[in-house]
Amino acid sequence: MRLTIVIPALNEEQSIKSIIEKCLDARDSIVKDSDLKEVDVTVVSDGSTDNTVKYANEYADQIKIIVFDKNQGYGAAIKKGWDESDAELLGFLDADGTCDPLFFKELTNLITKDGADIALGCRINENSQMPLTRRFGNKIFSIILSFLASQKVKDTASGMRVIKKEILQDIYPLPDGLHFTPAMSAVALSNPEIKILEKDMLYHEREGESKLHVFKDGVRFFKIITKLSFMYRPHVILTLFAFIVGVVSLVLMIEPINYYINFGEVKEFMIYRFCFSGLGSVITTLLFSVSFISEKIVRASILKSRNEISSKIFIGRFFDSKLMWVLIVSLLVAGFLLIGDSLKMRITTGETYEHWSRYIAMIFIYTNAFILIGAKVINYTLRLIIGKKEYLYTKQ
Secondary structure (H helix, E strand, C coil): CEEEEEEEECCCCCCHHHHHHHHHHHHHHHHHCCCCCEEEEEEEEECCCCCHHHHHHHHCCCCEEEEECCCCCHHHHHHHHHHCCCCCEEEEECCCCCCCHHHHHHHHHHHHCCCCCEEEEECCCCCCCCCHHHHHHHHHHHHHHHHHCCCCCCCCCCCEEEEEHHHHHHHCCCCCCCCHHHHHHHHHHHCCCCCEEEEECCCCCCCCCCCCCHHHHHHHHHHHHHHHHHHHCHHHHHHHHHHHHHHHHHHHCHHHHHHHHHHCCCCHHHHHHHHHHHHHHHHHHHHHHHHHHHHHHHHHHCCCCHHHCCCCCHHHHHHHCCHHHHHHHHHHHHHHHHHHHHHHHHHHHCCCCCCHHHHHHHHHHHHHHHHHHHHHHHHHHHHHHHHHHHHHHHCC
């Protein structure tokens, strides 16, 4: 088993020789304390305009050097280095001297001995020299990802990792820029079929000027996390918004309901609460339905394991159950009962004097019922597709 270490470098003349020498010196120790037979080193100059390439060429007989004429991005450099390798394990670390290459043996063992698909070095620990702003940013993104994903890591943007080459197809596409690392974390954490493990490592002050822009790259990190959460776990965000809208709608109806219980009627000025609460109930039902359907689509189209196809979230199990039909029928009956007498009067006398509140309530109740019916129809189609997919798994 071989490991390829890719070092992306953009104008790193101050540190490139040091990090190359450290990687070369670490090879024997990494092989000795792991299941590896060989360690390769690849330097990718990402459009450097200083002496980075010149200094790297001094080690041309021991390493592989790839040179981009123009800057293509941190992630593009790593991916190019990986594409040029036929090793079973692929790793990378920054050229700024912040990470110790000897730690690759720890990361390699997380994969070969502990079954990880992705192993990363965690810089968030008491011995880390990471600047406070980056530590804070990592903490924020870790909290967001922990909420949206099925697994947890502390350092979502770690610049030292090892992955199995065989899972590239499961994590690609990844961006070319500096948000390459948090994007990879988001993919791995969102996909329950990918096992990601981390281990605390030493982290030193970088040599030279940082390429990371806290605000600009922070926005990019957040965008990629949101994008990937919709790709793998869309029900999390949708269910949260559905719950929030549902609570607001319920709060709006507290006064009309309380007044009706005490006096058996509602006032004209309460029409605004009826309308907004009714609209909120429709949005809530729609969001819950979309959440359920999107989760089913993800599981039917992206995930591979048969055990992962069936819905595991509560709202999904409820939509799949017969209780959903009980709720739909109950809504249809309730809507009819609200205006049943009025309809009878209209048919027999040509007039009706029913209060407007009953018609507004009926409209929103029926709207919710038919949204649920639509969700059940789509669910039936998806169940047929999933059933076919499960059958194919049994034949493998």
